[in-house]
Amino acid sequence: MFFDSDLLMSALRALTPILLAALGGAICERAGVFNIGLEGMMLMGCFTSVATSWFTGSPWLGVLAAALAAAAYSLILAVGAVTLRGDAVVLGVAMNLLAVGLTSFLLRTVFGVQGTFDDPSLAGLPLVGGFSPLAYVAWAAVGVAALMLSRHVWGLRLRGVGEAPEAAATLGVSPAKYQYAAVLVSGVLCGLAGAQLALGNVTLFSENMTAGRGWIAVVAVMLGRALPLGVLLAALLFGLAEAAGFRLQGLGLPQQATDAAPYVVTLGALFLTTARRRRRTRPAGAAS
């Protein structure tokens, strides 16, 4: 059978990094900061987690260091877009580029290798009940983010800052403070996403190993309308596409077709949801 529990399990495994990064993106979106630097922040997390795990022998310290490093890296976006009011799109693109260059540069200077660092004694994350511990963190984060945004005063203020910064400011809520917090949280989540990718899904670091997953996460934010549960569904869709791709590859489909599958599925989903939304918002009686 093609759709069985194995497929679902591997889909759930594939979605973890996307989900973590997309939650970070959703929180930024809610606070009114467009964050397309997710890819770069994830990549910084990948490298830091591998380097730390290698030097300390502990993948847990690797996870911690990845979260801290990506949060520190996200400050570029916070300072650039919030304080200096620079263009968030250009900043995000530049951060993604900088991360590729910086991690490749560090790979050469720290490990003296090019392309991939892969060593049998590099410690990866253990599996708990078939999943990496970070997968549980990701699912918990969905619940926490959903509750915070809909119930807690911080979440409501965060949304207020994103929707009407001036109004929030008159009520004594500092937009900058909330936006900084949102960007830093997205940094932490992307760091965890990177650690999952480099120490959970595999145990190695290779140049540009995020390979567009950060962009998929950006799309997941759009698909899920920046709602934590919506983002979860969008990430699940991507996970299913990736898992189905692997399955089809086993059945003899060329790797190139399955490589492209997640991007095509994501784009297709984006078409369907935006087209439906448009039709609904179209004024009644208008000829189509």
Added chain:
Amino acid sequence: MTRIAGALRSPVAFSVLAGVVIGALFLVGTGADPFAAYGAVLSGSLGADGIGSTLSTTTSVLGLALALAIPLRAGLINLGGDGQMVLGGMAAAVTGLYVPLPAPLAVVLALLAGMAAGAGYAALAALCENRFGVPLLVSSLLLSYPASSLASYLARYPLKEPGSSLPQTRQLPDGVALPAFGSSTVTAGLLLVVLAAAAYWFTDKRTAIGYEIRMTGLNSRFAAYAGVERKGLTLRLMATSGALAGLVGAIGVLSFPYRFLDGALTAPGYTWTGLTAALLAGAAPLGTVLASFFFAMLQVGGLSMERTTEVPRELTQVLQAIVIVFLAARLSLPRRWFRRSRQQREAV
């Protein structure tokens, strides 16, 4: 003096300077001599051995920088350069291999096929935005991956050179190639790209459509009010942009090694370097040319820096990105500091 101070306070000069200084700190951090390293970048890219390589890199970087600058002038970002370039290269390779025409005609047809493939694919991204409301930034980037996969599949299976261990097509027939300057790697492709830059300069400065594009970039709502039809403009700009990216792919295939080799067009990262150059120049035509040459210099010089000082060439990629980070934040910090200190002085 005031002119020098003014130039230093311009965001572009400041960003480049900041990039160079931070790069020097990296070099010191890794125990290298920044002067020796930067010296190697300059001599390696502009010296007799390097200038040819710099110019042929400029061909690709400038082509993609123009491809990204033209929509950017209207505030549209095309992130799909890789896919458009690869499809252009594949279309040119197929035309060159299978169309039985005299060599010069085959070259022209291959270039046109490359441009058409790139233009069509970029127009698809524009349609995604116009008809389905998928932001161009996202649709162009996501479309890029299946295009690369398709070209990779074609080069590995149906069009693969029989007996070769590399994922590549057969070599183009004799004479189906762009003429090169002497024995260098610089081909007539450079002229084509420079011509495109000149056409962009003319359109931008002297024509009504150039004015419409700039106006849309500055204030799209005002431009719409003044009668600029946004959807049509998006489609035309993206088609032009894709045509240029496709042209770069075709030029790549019609130059050494005269075939489509999987990954050869995308591995050097021309799309991102081109985007960086276009952003640095604010998409202005002449600035885009200068910035492209500057980044091509960095890329080629980085290789010789790696040879002579053992500093990894990835440093130049870091430099590029730092320049854009500073520029994106419109880091006019010095100006702010000046203003603040003046205010303080006046307040006293």
